[in-house]
Amino acid sequence: MTGRLDGRVALVTGAGQGIGRAVALRFAREGACVAALDIDGATAERTAGELGGRSLAVRADVADSAAIDAAVHEVERTLGPVDVLANIGGVYGRHAPIREQTLENWQRVLDVNLTGGFICAKRVLRGMVDRRWGRIINVSSGHALGGRPNVSPYTASKMAVIGFTKALALEVARSNVTVNAIMPGITDTAMPRMYASEERLRAQGEQNPMGRIGRPEDIANAMAFLASEDGGYITGQTIAVNGGIRELP
Numbered sequence: 167m168t169g170r171l172d173g174r175v176a177l178v179t180g181a182g183q184g185i186g187r188a189v190a191l192r193f194a195r196e197g198a199c200v201a202a203l204d205i206d207g208a209t210a211e212r213t214a215g216e217l218g219g220r221s222l223a224v225r226a227d228v229a230d231s232a233a234i235d236a237a238v239h240e241v242e243r244t245l246g247p248v249d250v251l252a253n254i255g256g257v258y259g260r261h262a263p264i265r266e267q268t269l270e271n272w273q274r275v276l277d278v279n280l281t282g283g284f285i286c287a288k289r290v291l292r293g294m295v296d297r298r299w300g301r302i303i304n305v306s307s308g309h310a311l312g313g314r315p316n317v318s319p320y321t322a323s324k325m326a327v328i329g330f331t332k333a334l335a336l337e338v339a340r341s342n343v344t345v346n347a348i349m350p351g352i353t354d355t356a357m358p359r360m361y362a363s364e365e366r367l368r369a370q371g372e373q374n375p376m377g378r379i380g381r382p383e384d385i386a387n388a389m390a391f392l393a394s395e396d397g398g399y400i401t402g403q404t405i406a407v408n409g410g411i412r413e414l415p
């Protein structure tokens with residue numbers, strides 16, 4: 167059977183669990199050789215063990231430029247040059263009003279969610295441009311457009327991801343490299359459980375136009391499309407995968 171990503175090498179950050187894991191599994195099912203990168207090496211190993219085929223687990227912090235440089239070097243040596251980068255690793259940070267937010271938390275959330283994507287993209291971009299083929303997919307959040315109280319660092323970081331996506335997309339469009347963002351609504355992973363009870367998540371599902379919250383596989387479906395040839399003329403876009411919720415800027 168042929169897959170949409172046959173012959174491609176994909177680097178998926180945050181692949182240890184949740185959305186990143188689902189994307190890594192889906193990319194592998196589509197024929198890609200997948201590097202599962204996470205700050206948690208044990209979960210990265212676990213995901214890589216599920217992938218089969220040619221895959222690799224890499225432990226690295228996306229906010230650490232030297233670590234990402236070494237990690238990508240290892241991916242290139244083991245699997246080949248990176249064709250698809252899915253910037254998924256992220257943190258929610260402290261859920262607290264701004265008077266209780268610390269500069270340290272603000273900085274870390276921005277470092278991981280925004281600067282991490284920049285570091286990974288910068289590292290793989292030159293190869294993509296040289297080979298005139300590449301896909302970079304970032305992850306924003308419904309929080310970005312709607313805004314949420316008590317989570318200003320996360321909300322700011324996810325809005326900034328949209329700006330970064332647009333700017334980079336225009337820069338590299340002539341090189342046949344696309345850059346897009348997925349904007350998930352609440353998705354069934356560990357992350358929303360940091361601020362919402364099971365009961366609240368159920369209620370959110372009931373309020374959703376489609377009657378449920380998202381599944382990690384919903385995000386993986388959209389990412390597989392963007393990563394494939396079929397997504398080749400889509401760039402600079404932020405695509406909501408949220409069951410039809412309208413998040414207004």
Ligand SMILES: NC(=O)c1ccc[n+]([C@@H]2O[C@H](COP(=O)([O-])OP(=O)(O)OC[C@H]3O[C@@H](n4cnc5c(N)ncnc54)[C@H](O)[C@@H]3O)[C@@H](O)[C@H]2O)c1
Nearest residue numbers: 180182183184185205227228255256307352353355356357
């Ligand atoms: N789940 C949701 O409701 C939701 C909604 C909108 C956006 N998102 C975004 O989707 C992405 C994935 O979230 P998730 O729901 O799967 O969360 P999750 O917490 O289940 O998974 C996040 C993964 O990222 C990894 N990670 C964290 N910091 C890292 C770092 N510095 N370097 C490398 N890896 C790191 C974690 O170890 C973990 O494996 C995040 O960017 C998140 O902001 C999630």
